[in-house]
Amino acid sequence: MARHDLTIRFWGVRGSHPVPGTKTSIYGGNTACIEIKSKQHTLILDAGTGIIPLGENLLSEYRKNGAEDKLNVTVLLSHTHHDHIQGLPYFKPAYKRFCSINIFGPELLGASLEHSLSQNMDPQYYPVRFEALNARKNVHDFNEKERLLFHRDDEMPQILNGKDNGKLILDDDLVVHACKSPTHPIDGVLMFKIVSNGKTIVYATDTEGVAGGDENVIAFAAGADVLIHDAQYVKEEYADSADPKRGFGHSTVEMACEVAEKAQVGKLILFHHDPSHDDARMAEIEKHAQSRFTNSNAGKEGMELHV
Ligand SMILES: [Zn+2]
Numbered sequence: 001m002a003r004h005d006l007t008i009r010f011w012g013v014r015g016s017h018p019v020p021g022t023k024t025s026i027y028g029g030n031t032a033c034i035e036i037k038s039k040q041h042t043l044i045l046d047a048g049t050g051i052i053p054l055g056e057n058l059l060s061e062y063r064k065n066g067a068e069d070k071l072n073v074t075v076l077l078s079h080t081h082h083d084h085i086q087g088l089p090y091f092k093p094a095y096k097r098f099c100s101i102n103i104f105g106p107e108l109l110g111a112s113l114e115h116s117l118s119q120n121m122d123p124q125y126y127p128v129r130f131e132a133l134n135a136r137k138n139v140h141d142f143n144e145k146e147r148l149l150f151h152r153d154d155e156m157p158q159i160l161n162g163k164d165n166g167k168l169i170l171d172d173d174l175v176v177h178a179c180k181s182p183t184h185p186i187d188g189v190l191m192f193k194i195v196s197n198g199k200t201i202v203y204a205t206d207t208e209g210v211a212g213g214d215e216n217v218i219a220f221a222a223g224a225d226v227l228i229h230d231a232q233y234v235k236e237e238y239a240d241s242a243d244p245k246r247g248f249g250h251s252t253v254e255m256a257c258e259v260a261e262k263a264q265v266g267k268l269i270l271f272h273h274d275p276s277h278d279d280a281r282m283a284e285i286e287k288h289a290q291s292r293f294t295n296s297n298a299g300k301e302g303m304e305l306h307v
């Protein structure tokens with residue numbers, strides 16, 4: 001029997017802002033959120049509006065399973081732009097005492113992650129303060145010098161730094177690596193690499209490529225089984241002289257395909273779709289990507305991959 005170690009489920013694939021409605025019902029209109037499940041752990045990549053239905057689902061699974069243990073989740077934030085955190089105040093597990101949430105992400109523009117998340121829920125913007133959420137919260141400024149080690153069913157991951165390089169990592173441990181991509185205004189983003197049992201998933205959103213492929217991303221994604229890569233624009237939009245998108249911190253479909261090819265990944269998933277791209281446009285974009293890198297798909301809400 002084929003052994004699947006990691007399951008990837010897409011809950012939000014849009015960039016910038018949500019686009020509900022009939023024209024986006026196939027690919028989906030929620031902003032960035034991906035669930036990665038191993039046997040023992042649930043990781044969530046970004047907390048766009050996709051985290052709202054994910055939260056409902058986590059609670060209903062928890063109740064179905066008898067609701068005896070704590071519900072543990074770990075959220076990895078690429079950065080704190082709205083489309084990556086706007087679902088967090090509506091993430092129902094955050095209100096439950098039986099839930100424990102670890103949040104890891106970058107310190108941006110000198111502000112700690114906890115400060116940025118807390119500011120987003122100041123009373124001018126939201127009636128419940130971040131500090132008042134009932135779940136047990138552990139918020140940590142994460143950087144590329146550190147790794148997270150999830151061992152067995154430990155509630156909290158261990159944070160490893162350079163000193164722990166010799167640490168024994170077991171096959172079924174899950175390790176998260178980070179790499180800073182400076183190409184997103186104003187202070188860059190973190191890309192994540194999730195490794196377990198020799199399987200690798202790389203998440204590189206809100207990163208702007210270059211012709212020939214961004215060496216930093218290619219090196220980080222080398223040999224990954226699945227690469228989830230920003231592909232907000234088609235190249236005509238990127239270079240459009242009347243309304244250019246260069247410098248916005250996002251890649252074209254071509255840039256994503258180039259990285260996938262040079263990094264020799266197994267599969268490419270286009271991500272952070274532009275809100276102006278409706279289902280018909282997305283289907284064309286997906287086809288175009290497949291002509292450039294055969295094993296590629298556009299991320300779609302509800303899509304599930306087994307790695
Ligand atoms: Zn974004």
Ligand SMILES: [Zn+2]
Nearest residue numbers: 079081184206
């Ligand atoms: Zn952004």
